[in-house]
Amino acid sequence: QDDAVTLQLQWVTQAQFAGYYVAQEKGYYEEEGLDVTILPGGPDIAPPQVLAGGGADAMLNWMPSALSAREKGLPVVNIAQPFNSSGLMLTCWKDTGIEGPQDFRGKTIGVWFFGNEYPFLSWMSQEGIPTDGGEEGVTVLKQGFNVDPLLQRQADCISTMTYNEYGQVLDAGVSEDELTTFRYEDQGVATLEDGIWVLEENLEDPDFRDKMVRFVRASMKGWKYAEENPQEAAEIVLENDETGAQTEAHQVRMMTEIAKLTAGSDGALDEADYQRTVDTLLAGGSDPVISAAPEGAWTSVITDEALQ
Amino acid sequence: MTDMPLSAPGAAIGRSGRVALAIRGLRHQGGPILAVVAVLLALWYLACIPMNAQQSVLLAERAGAVVTPATAAERRDMGGLALTFANPGPATSSAFAQDRPRLPAPHQVAVELWNTTIGQSITSKRSLVWHAGVTLAPTLLGFLIGSVLGTLLAIGIVHSRVMDLSVMPWAIASQTIPILAIAPMIIVVLNSIGIQGLLPKAIISAYLSFFPVTVGMVKGLRAPAPSDLDLMRTWNASGLRTLVSLRLPASLPYLFASLKVAVAASLVGAIVGELPTGATAGLGARLLAGSYYGQTVQIWSALFGAAIVAAGLVAVIALTQRAVLSRMGLTR
Amino acid sequence: MSGVLILGTWAALWGLNVALAGWSAARWASPILFGVTLLILWELVVRLFAVPTVILPAPSQISAAIAANGPTLWGDFVQTVLKGALTGWLIGCAAGIGAALLVARSDFLRRGLLPVGNFVAALPIVGTAPILVMWFGFGWESKAAVVVLMVFFPVLVNAVAGLADTDAMQRDLMRTYGATTGQELRYLRARAALPFVFNGLKIATTLALIGAIVAEFFGSPTIGMGFRISTEVGRLNLPVVWASIVVAAVAGSFSYGLIALLEKRLTFWHPSQRGRG
Amino acid sequence: MTTISAQSLDLTFHTGDGPVQALSDITLDVAEGEFVSFIGPSGCGKTTFLRCVAALETPTGGTLTVKGMTPDEARKARAYGYVFQAAGLYPWRTIGKNITLPLEIMGYSKSERQERMRRVLKLVELEKFANKYPWQLSGGMQQRASIARALSFDAEILLMDEPFGALDEIVRDRLNEELLALWKRTNKTTLFVTHSIPEAVYLSTKIVVMSPRPGRIADVIDSPLPRDRPLDIRDTPEFLAVAHRVREGLREGMEAA
């Protein structure tokens, strides 16, 4: 019987994915009889594409991106949601005078694209702010991989994750009171992040379902362990980072912040969170991410069984 | 060492003669390089001051110094040079020691290079040498595939009018496709047929390196003078013969110029290929990680590491060129 | 079965092409026919093997995307090709040729500058692009800078090889005229170098496009071919991605063709050009 | 037996600057074993005619057959040994290697190649230069090497385009004698371009005098001299008479043009 599972991450090896690495290192997958391969992501990797190409059995993805892929004809289904709140935020220089979303008009804002622009676009269209520049709208920059645009003052605000880029801004010597931050959570436009997604057709196969049940169970065990042991989890992540570029301090802090996003989630998707995400996306007026409420985009069969 | 066989006296002279020659060559070459490098370093240090002025002044402000203009928002629209003149003290004092400089000072890069090469065991993930090794494998394989393929294509194009007319335009078109855009697709497609690891990266690197070779070799293979070709015709030499005995030797200057470009392109290809394979290790991964965390010094040292590898590869080709051409009596 | 169909189509069309080669219009008909062959095969492969669109869209889908996104693609083209690539190409080629001339004029510079130049120019784009975006901003200027760095080396290497490729008698002749270094350069070396320089320029055209597009991956405004490609890949809008790639390929082939035409006019005397229609 | 037969051959080059007629109405038969010299002012089409015979140029009119075949078929049968007007040695091969190249192409064995190479180098007095590169030789030495190369294999037809132009009188006399001996021994059909009237008369059984623009045949002289020709035959009245006729032919051709 085939017990191999390949998981495609959506970014490079870091504490954002600690649960999976911990499950791997602590032998939780092995206990479930699984042979798991974790594929790191990167700026150039679209996890849905890898999934479609058969390069992975499961992927991690932000829900807006996955739902949009679903509408594009790639039937992906959420089988588990270890993150129950969003870490996405905008970080602005206080001295630009930005105090609320309406102050974004006429400003330059860095946004991640590659399928990660949807939350921002929905938010702006809910605020009624055009995103094509000019006095009344915001000028959008496709943000690279780091916080330089803010530090170099090429942008007034940039996208940051609570657990990563925000810390980098602080590390660069900026104090918190020089900054204004807008968490998507606080603005009521939060969308779900880092869910586990698989191809719909695979779910029809009972063997595959069984494999995923074991996978989710083990992964959640990993997550809970990581939440409780941030120091050790960070070390495990570091061991798995082949670039040798990460620092321990950074990963420990990231783990601590990540733990806040996974806290309280047992892996099962909360339907209310799902609905809020869909509503936010549908509210996106002129530039809709999805045009209609998706059907069958998530299932609880895996988590139901895994959590028994 | 003691029971080393006695070598003929002539051989010994030959060897020391060669060493002497090499040393002379170095001295010959060394002076100008050192002079140029010295000038560049001086310019580099100078450039650090205005380049890093924003940050220097900001740091001074945070440390409590009085700076002009007083707010970062006002300073933002000023050029680095203007800011340097407005705040000469802060700008110069901390230009060369920042954590995230826009332009790191040469010694910062050197120190980082030292720490990540000599300062690490080469099997460590923090060793640049290890990463260079990871990148070198697909580079060399890709270069091999690329130059063989490029040469074969050129041979086909020179010998077949159909290929000349139909393949060349599409070879050109293939190069205008941004590799970074299709690299992930190549990886995904290869992955789905079970090919992973070295080969996908080597293919990307071959994709970038075959073209300079094709372009150069098409020209080179057509370079023999008409009279030289006529001679072959009077002997009724076969196409293959003419290729081996005339076209290939005559194309060597073009070949080597192309190979130098191609090997550099191969390295770039291998580095690019690392990104869509998860950028787990290699110089590309280092570069990416550096830029992801805004570690300018780390980027620069990885960049220099890559350039050193490229320069080394180009130098190997230049040496081969010299050896081959002098063996063929073509150095005058 | 489908494999046979594909191979059969290939063989038939290639045969037609071979038959055409003798024909006078083959110069333009042949590449088109070859291209059509590729497209038909591509469409066949995608349809017969039901390749998912998110992996590889069919040519028919791509052309539909081109038709539907005309203004967007044109805007991207202006931003990336006309502003980024062209500016960078001009500056980079001028710098490469200029450096080669300097190097050819002075032995000191040749020995000092060439290795350093080679070194600097061998910096991989993946590393330079983020730095240049940091220095020159998110606009096309940083893309032009990336292109400059990318095209410099091939042009330099080829120009230096070309400037050295004169035969002994041609040089001796200049010496007997007591020609200055500058005159020797102008009347002999520069001319003899052209076939090589054109090699460099040809490679530079394709590199310029790649450079300008790829640099946009590392930060850009919300316009440009690289921006489009990376964004739409993320959105799994593969037909639009390929539409952009098609624009890039057409633009690249066109500029390459222009250079080749110029080459033919300026190096008609070189054996590789002589006697070819 | 006719080896080479040209019937009203025409050849016009098309240049950017208008057409240039290089050969016009050339009719000529060369029998097997003949030694034919071509003489005529610079630019009259001698080289062009030889190139047509060797299938390096395609006539624009008339017919040309070589041993009953088209020139191209004859070329494929490796009928030709050609000495070009310029030495045309490959700069990346030593003199010795340049000479063994056609032998290699024609599939001679290694030892045979070496032996032939030594022999022909000796013939042109370049034994000591087998390992030198072409550019290390003087102009005349290069030309001799290229003659050696054409003589190294057994072509049925020898085409020689001013082979001795760059040689001094003494070496030239010697090579003339050698060539004559070789020709008598092997009976190769030889087409030979020269600017020297005595040389043409001394060597040939037939002398073709050409006149320029467009290249035409002004006179064809069948030599009355015997096949055995010591060098001092050049002082005999028969010899001088032939030489005189050639000179006259040349002069007339020039004036007509």
Added chain:
Amino acid sequence: MTTISAQSLDLTFHTGDGPVQALSDITLDVAEGEFVSFIGPSGCGKTTFLRCVAALETPTGGTLTVKGMTPDEARKARAYGYVFQAAGLYPWRTIGKNITLPLEIMGYSKSERQERMRRVLKLVELEKFANKYPWQLSGGMQQRASIARALSFDAEILLMDEPFGALDEIVRDRLNEELLALWKRTNKTTLFVTHSIPEAVYLSTKIVVMSPRPGRIADVIDSPLPRDRPLDIRDTPEFLAVAHRVREGLREGMEAA
């Protein structure tokens, strides 16, 4: 007045295959306005000597001065017009443009360039070929173009390396006459390499006979012929006597080697 003075000149080439001594102990004085011919077997160092004078080769021993300067200074003063053994035309320039090239380098005005180009092309009978490219010309025509190029500007010293080797007797005679007339008119010091004894005797005020391996001077003959030399001077006893002495010198040199 001595224009060129060589004192025990030596030149050894170092080849991968061991040293080759090309010139050995050459001592020679050439007065201003002299016409000196060099004659000697192929490979004896004639070209090498001319190259030394033109500062294209550096002697490994002895001294060489040109108009009291080093050869290199003289070269920079544009003292030389050099016709190489091979034509050496630039393929990217038409014949006309090849000829105006040295004029352009030396800063002649445009109209002057055109006028001189026409004049020298006429001299070598290539008026009609000004707009052709080198590869569109026959070997002899290329050689004539290169002669025209060297004559187009007013070099004080003419160096000619077998300029007439590829030309037929008639053109050659005419060019000999022209060259002699030019020399008389301009009184240019001329060094001239040839393989033709009559040519050497006809043209020169001084004939240098060289012998090979290593290149030495076998004989230096000061011509007793007057400066005015109609073509038929070649049948006078004085002429034949000089020619005989040259031939003897050559033969002895060859035997000694």
